[in-house]
Amino acid sequence: MYDYWNQRFAQEGMIWGSDPSPTALLAMDLFRQHQSKSVLVPGAGYGRNTKVFSKEFETYGIEVTPVAIEIAAEWDPLSSFTLGSALDHRLEIQVDAIYCYDLLHLFLQEERRRLVVNCLKQLRLGGVVYFTSFSDEDPNNGCGRLMEPGTYEYKEGKFAHFFNDRELREHFAGTEILDTGSYPETLKSPEGKSHSYILRYIVARKMS
Numbered sequence: 001m002y003d004y005w006n007q008r009f010a011q012e013g014m015i016w017g018s019d020p021s022p023t024a025l026l027a028m029d030l031f032r033q034h035q036s037k038s039v040l041v042p043g044a045g046y047g048r049n050t051k052v053f054s055k056e057f058e059t060y061g062i063e064v065t066p067v068a069i070e071i072a073a074e075w076d077p078l079s080s081f082t083l084g085s086a087l088d089h090r091l092e093i094q095v096d097a098i099y100c101y102d103l104l105h106l107f108l109q110e111e112r113r114r115l116v117v118n119c120l121k122q123l124r125l126g127g128v129v130y131f132t133s134f135s136d137e138d139p140n141n142g143c144g145r146l147m148e149p150g151t152y153e154y155k156e157g158k159f160a161h162f163f164n165d166r167e168l169r170e171h172f173a174g175t176e177i178l179d180t181g182s183y184p185e186t187l188k189s190p191e192g193k194s195h196s197y198i199l200r201y202i203v204a205r206k207m208s
């Protein structure tokens with residue numbers, strides 16, 4: 001996975017352009033409502049979403065590819081980026097909120113659970129999370145080699161898990177789930193090409 005992303009960022013730079021996902025703006029409202037002051041963004045990429053938060057919150061990004069971190073540091077100098085894996089990296093502080101865009105579906109089941117556990121450890125009690133992933137309603141669900149239930153190698157060398165609502169809720173068992181849902185998301189490249197898919201999201205609060 002590391003090689004795949006590092007190579008893509010090296011070849012394509014800001015792969016999805018500089019605009020944030022609309023979900024980052026929704027998360028921003030949520031974090032404001034909960035009086036958050038600090039936000040962690042695991043799998044921050046080149047910072048297109050951290051830039052939304054860093055204007056207002058103390059923002060921390062964790063990203064595994066050095067190429068993306070280099071772009072991020074220039075694009076969003078107000079955030080603090082750390083090179084490392086969101087599966088095991090720990091900040092020295094606990095944050096008030098976590099926004100995690102399209103990282104969770106990139107792992108097999110055991111690592112998905114590890115990612116959520118590690119993220120929740122870095123969240124203060126009462127803190128809120130906004131996670132997104134591919135949805136089982138996406139047309140790519142069921143395409144290619146089956147790797148685990150709901151996980152497909154839908155492109156050569158690239159797999160993803162396609163979440164249904166129940167599974168996404170199960171990953172956050174023990175938290176108070178505030179909202180879930182799905183909708184179409186469109187990604188635009190800097191050259192103006194666009195790609196749409198169905199995204200699923202979950203909003204939850206840490207209770208223990």
Ligand SMILES: C[S@@+](CC[C@H](N)C(=O)[O-])C[C@H]1O[C@@H](n2cnc3c(N)ncnc32)[C@H](O)[C@@H]1O
Nearest residue numbers: 005043044045062063064065085086087101102
């Ligand atoms: C689908 S991209 C989303 C990037 C970013 N959230 C955005 O929307 O611009 C997934 C990102 O997660 C990063 N990533 C993959 N595995 C990771 C890991 N174990 N820890 C931290 N980041 C990881 C990839 O390098 C890539 O930047």
